Amino acid sequence: MKQRGALFLLLTLVVLVAALWSFLSLNAATHKTLDQRVQEVGAQLKCPVCQGESVADSPSLLAQQMRGSIRAQLQAGKSEQEVVQYFVNSYGPNIVWTPQWQGFTLLAWLVPIVLLLGGVGLLFLTLREWCASAPGSTNDDRQASSDDAELEPYRAQLEQELADEDVLFRHLGTEGR
């Protein structure tokens, strides 16, 4: 009974959390400030004169000017994607900090994802095969209990010997069977 109570409590909490998370994400999407949008676009662009910094992070003069330009374009009503495209047109595709979701660079994203999914599939198949070939895995409960009866004397002996060694096993030997 106690277990069931805890389960219901957890389920209620999970529902609450899910509701909260979806509320927060909906809220965040609609309430983005201009600063946040500038930051987001800037984070997608690589600062051309720095080593390993994005336009959003770099303190360099050029990056400051680019941030200003992003701000102006966003204020003029362009979408984030259009602003990024503007910079690609003027600086070349190398300006984009991450590979884009189109053309050849799509491979950068797809290959790891496809391989990972393949790995999940392989894992699933392997596990299914192993389970299928494991003897008695279908009626495991009965099998296990008959095993138990057979092994009981050995277990008692082993536990007693282990209990001589360590206090934890003493406890275990008395509980839970």
Add this chain to the structure above:
Amino acid sequence: MYFSDLGTIALILAAGFALYTIFAAAWGAQRNMPLLVKSALRSTLAVTFFLLLASAALVVSFLIHDFGVRYVAEQSSLSMLWYYTAAAFYGGQEGSLLYWSLMLSVFAAIFVFTSRRAPAVMVPYSVATLMGIELFFLFMLTTVSSPFTRVPIAPLDGNGLNPLLLDPGMLVHPPMLLMGYMSFSLPFAFAIAALITGHLNNDWLRAIRRWTLASWTIQTTGLILGAWWAYHVLGWGGYWSWDPVENAALLPWLTATAFLHSTMVQERRGMLKVWNLVLVIASFALSIFGTFEVRSGVISSVHSFAYSDIGGYFLAFLVIVIVFSSGLFLFRLPKLRPEQEFDSVVSREGVFLLNNLLLVGIAFATLWGTIFPLISAAFRGQAVTVGPPFYNQVISPLLAVLILAMGIGPLLAWRRTSTRALWKNLCVPAIGAALCALILPLVGVTDVLANIGFAICAFTAGAILYELWRGVRVRHKHGENYLFALYMLFARYRQRYGGYLVHLGMVALVVGIIGSHFFQQQQDSVLKSGQEMSIAGYRFVYFGNIDMNQSDSETVISQVQIWHDGQLLRYIYPGRTMYHNFGNQPASLISITTSGLTDLYVYLDDWSGNTQATIRVFVNPLVPLVWYGGALMLLGGVICWWPQRRRVVSTATRPSPGAAEPPRPASIEDKEAIV
């Protein structure tokens, strides 16, 4: 005769002995000639001796400022402090190769001294493999990349070390990381020996596990120190930028971590032998790949201190390693059959498989992102950038699942777990995590992704701590006080509880990463004397600049006060140092103030005269957790590794009354897991 000549001679002799070891060990093992094998082991020690001699010769050349040696003139100068002068030993490519091979020979010597514990048939082949690797490095050192090359006319003063390297981090990070790369040779040598002899029993597994654990701990130290150094020196407010060189160091760490987990499956259940060998070989190949990448400069990186033309040799070596080990592998494949079958997916084996998939997935995504610019350049002739957002987006979901599995996995029993027992173990941490997710938005964490991340971390930390608590409580009920009970848990089940510590450290580290990724605040201000800026409740009052001239450099520091809640926290002095030999590259003196779990990271971006400065402030919440977590991981790694007194297994030694040897019931392991 100069010390450098001594070094050259020592290197050549070391190469000779290495060559002898390979043949003597292999031949002696093949023909079963124990004396020949013994001579091979002794000659390994000779290699170690001559490499020690060569390294000593190089260090002495540095300390006596023998600028007739080209490498010494390139890497040091008269004005450098003695410990940086000595550390310049591994500051450049030739020296770091020498350091690599020195460490390899030292580890080989340790292996020789402890070889009685390893399975005897494998020792000669392991030594031969180690010396094979050593021979490659000695070949490089004596031909294309010798640190002892002399120039006809010695310059009066040397060039000096790159300013970025003149930092206490230089004394610890590169030697650790290079040692970490190197140490993957030992598990590799064990794997090769196992493939040649066909012996993969439990003794072998225990030996290779301990060496891998040592490598893992060293590599973890190297990575954490690297992150710490980057944080303290580079001035962009972060500690990890997914730079190709950083990725290269992470890759073998990931596969070694996967290996450490999947060996447990092999140890307990005799499964996954093939996969484990693949992981060991991959770790070594990736560490060679890392060295190749750092040295060759084929991929542009901020670590541009070490470019050279020897990348091709490393590539060739990498190809040899891969071809040789895959050939052996295919040859041995029929022998590597699993011994036991799988029972149920909801068992610890299943989670270990998931863990392996995730770790290898992360490793592959990182590798793919690192080499994708090369692929693009080769096929399309167009360079692309794969920056941090790519890695963040691909890897963070995998990491989240990994952390979750870290909480559930240790609670599952081997073979199979009843859902009821699992629920009993999981309900407390799960409810705790859900409450945490509900409370966090109230204290200002409104970002959903950060919230999910924190909730997962809370779950896993809760699961581990709850598990610890139950272990302690059981012992407490039997009359041990709590502290002693905790100590006994660690003393008795070192692997298991050491592993928990590593996991807890990892959770702390991830919390730190989430905090600094989502909640970093940053502000740049141009300030005149007396002006102030404020960010996140902290006020920074700027006073002025101080200019200091040293013989080889000039340092400018700004004096700034930090105020919080109307109280003066401290004075800070962020600054820049310009070394005359490296004029265009001012090294930064970053001021980091830790208040609670928040770092105030202040960087002097620019200045003019004595009364104006551009100050860059980052407020980095939770970053200290990255270091605490890293330290905890190290502690856990050392505890797992620490030699265990051989416990006499009572069932085996005592004459059992009545029956013969009792078969060890598998469920005793289940019980241990429930404890």
